[in-house]
Amino acid sequence: MDPPERTSVQETPAAPVLLGSRCADEEAGSPVKAAHSAELNLQKTSKRANGLQDDSEEDPGRGKCRLPLLNWFRLLWRLFGSFAPLGMLSYGLQQGFARGTSEFACKYYMMDTLQLDGATMGRLLAVAHVPWNVKPVLGMLSDTMPLMGFHKTSYLVIGCVFSLLAYLWFGCVALGTSGLVVFMLSxxxxxxxxxxxIDATAARLGKEHAAHASDLQCALRSAEATGGIVAGAAKGSLVALISPQGTSLVNTLSAVGVLVPALLGWLPEERLPARQRCAPNVKEFHKHPLMSAVAIVLSVVAIGLSLVHLFVEDMRLRATITIICAMGIGASTMKALSGISPYFGCTALFIFLRLVLQPGLGEAMFVWLTRFPQGPQLSTQLMGITDCFGQAGILIGLLCYRNFMTNWPYRKIFLVGQMAYFTSQLLDICLVMRWNRLIGIPDFLFYVGDTAFDLAVSKLFYVPLVVLAYKVCPANLEATLFASLMALNNIGCDSGKFLGVSLCEFWGIVDGNFDYLVHGLVTKAISRLLPIPLIFLLIPCHLTPNDPVPLHKPEN
Incomplete structure (x- = not known):
């Protein structure tokens, strides 16, 4: 009788050390784990020969610290060097603080200075989001075209300088609607x-230290949430005291805070030889032509959708085009990503479809919460503090994932998260119906709890997907793959927002009319049940974030 065929797996360490590592006795009998153990030993030997520190080795000269958080930061520094603080600065200052305060200031500028309604605000904000959706093309540019001898550092410096100039422009010039859209795009x-x-570099380092990929991702997202907490605590007062434009000037500090360490060389990247410093390198894309084609398609569709929703007035036509584009993106992206790993392709498709199937009413709710006479009429400061609690909810979500869920199957994580999403939507309905007052809960506390809960659940979807991507990402294609992944997530989110705008128009939630707001929220709540069948169709039932990723699905 022939011996059983061994499962082919990606060449990554078997299980993380910090995050829910299984004991050796449980895994000793597994041939897959044994193969990974042998591979890990070879990697250790190679690293010692090159004078490098291995992930799993303790430094005997260092005593153990009694503070787990400090120990964790020491581990991140030992494994990832100066990239750990640089990545956390970028996520904390730019993604958490500056992005949060800038969008908040723009909302009040549109509502109070430009006198726009919630539906129009939603369309403009979604259109201004298009640069996030063309990241695949930017990723291809970074992977193929070095600038001054760097594939990554030069682009980070350009991004920081560009944001610095944009913040100074809005801070010093009164803008109309078109000018504000240009500012938000910039x-x-x-x-x-x-x-x-940052994502591309994290992908490369996360693959080199796959046992700690979840630690790196949690560190970056925790920094983003911490920056968001500071932004939430400060942005309401900043907008109220020094205006949206003054808030933009404050954000120049975030650009400088990342620009300086980038110029100091904190990004782990060697400069190319003189003859290659501006020479394009496209050979890696020939290995994955479908991935490159999808990256271009994602960017083109994102721009097209934004133009449609900016210039087309017919609600039904906009909604129809959005659904058709979403179906095309889902099918093409799954085919491309499944060529890298079938599990990765199915999981990414689920994340995309669940975002499309959840229309958002964010800007309409924002106007109802702040300006509607029969609504809570929350002040600018209270709305900012609400976001502060929301970012704290993200930290709680990351903490729950890191400590309890990394050994859960993906299917269980997503099912629990989606049911929690549905529950949080019921809280919105209770707030609009004013039922919270019947049980003595103030509007602000009820809205804070809903926001924190909603954002805490959001990380239960995206972070496991990123950890999965770390393990299957091909070498030298990190920027393109992660840019495509982020674009897929953003296009799904924006498609949901576009459909939410159509939902507002369908129920007549425009021009300050909120008579049918509760009908829109009920429709939104029902739509949050639609992704549940997709979980059982697309998500593997046994694979966990800690497991090595098989190259092929087992045959039934």
Missing amino acids: VNLSLALSDLV
């Missing part, structure tokens, strides 16, 4: 460039 483009570089 800021998002600069932030997308910085985010692209």
Whole structure:
């Protein structure tokens, strides 16, 4: 009788050390784990020969610290060097603080200075989000075209300089609607460039130290949430005291805070030889032509959708085009990503479809919460503090994932998260119906709890997907793959927002009319049940974030 065929797996360490590592006795009998153990030993030997520190080795000269958080930061520094603080600065200052305060200031500028309604605000904000959706093209540019001898550092510096100039422009010039859209596009483009570089570098380092990929991702997202907490605590007062334009001037500090360490060389990247410093390198894309084609398609569709929703007035036509584009993106992206790993392709498709199937009413709710006479009429300061609690919810979500869920199957994580999403939507309905007052809960506390809960759940979807991507990402294609992944997430989110605008128009939630707001929220709540069947169709039932990723699905 022939021996059983061994499962082919990606060449990554078997299980993380910090995050829910299984004991050796449980895994000793597994041939897959044994193969990974042998591979890990070879990697250790190679690293010692090159004088490098291995992930799993303790430094005997260092005593153990009694503070787990400090120990964790020491581990990140030992494994990832100066990239750990640089990545956390970028996520904390640019993604958490500057992005949060800038969008908040723009909302009040549109509502109070430009006198726009919630539906129009939603369309403009979604259109201004398009640079995040063209990140695949930016990723291809970074992977193929070095500038001054660097594939990553030069683009990070350009992004920081561009955001600095954009913040100074809005801070010093009173803008109309068109000018504000250009400003938001410029800021998002600069932030997308910085985010692209950090994600691509994190992908490379996360693959080199796969046992600690979840630690690196949690560190970056925790920094983003911490920056968001500071932004939430400060942005309401900043907008109220020094105006939206003054808030933009404050954000110049975030650009400088990342620009300086980037110029000091904190990004782990060697400069190319003189003859290669500006020479394009496209050979890696020939290995994955479908991935490159999808990256271009994602960017083109993102721009097309934004133009449609900016210039087309017919609600039904906009909604129809959005759904058709979403179906095309989903099918093509799954085919491309499944060529890298079938599990990765199915999981990414689910994340995309669940975002499309969840229309958002964010800007309409924002106007109802702040300006509607029969609504809560929350002040600018209270709305900012609400976001502060929301970012704290993200930290709680990351903490729950890191400590309890990394050994859960992906299917269980997503099912629990989606049911929690549905529950949080019921809280919105209770707030609009004013039922919270019947049980003595103030509007502010009820809205804070809903926001924190909603954002805490959001990380239960994206972070596991990123950890999965770390393990399967091909070498030298990190920027393109992670840019495409982020674009897929952003296009799904924006498609949901576009459909939410159509939902507002369908129920007549425009021009300050909120008579049918509760009907829109009920429709939104029902739509949050639609992704549940997709979980059982697309998500593997046994694979966990800690497991090595098989190259092929087992045959039934």
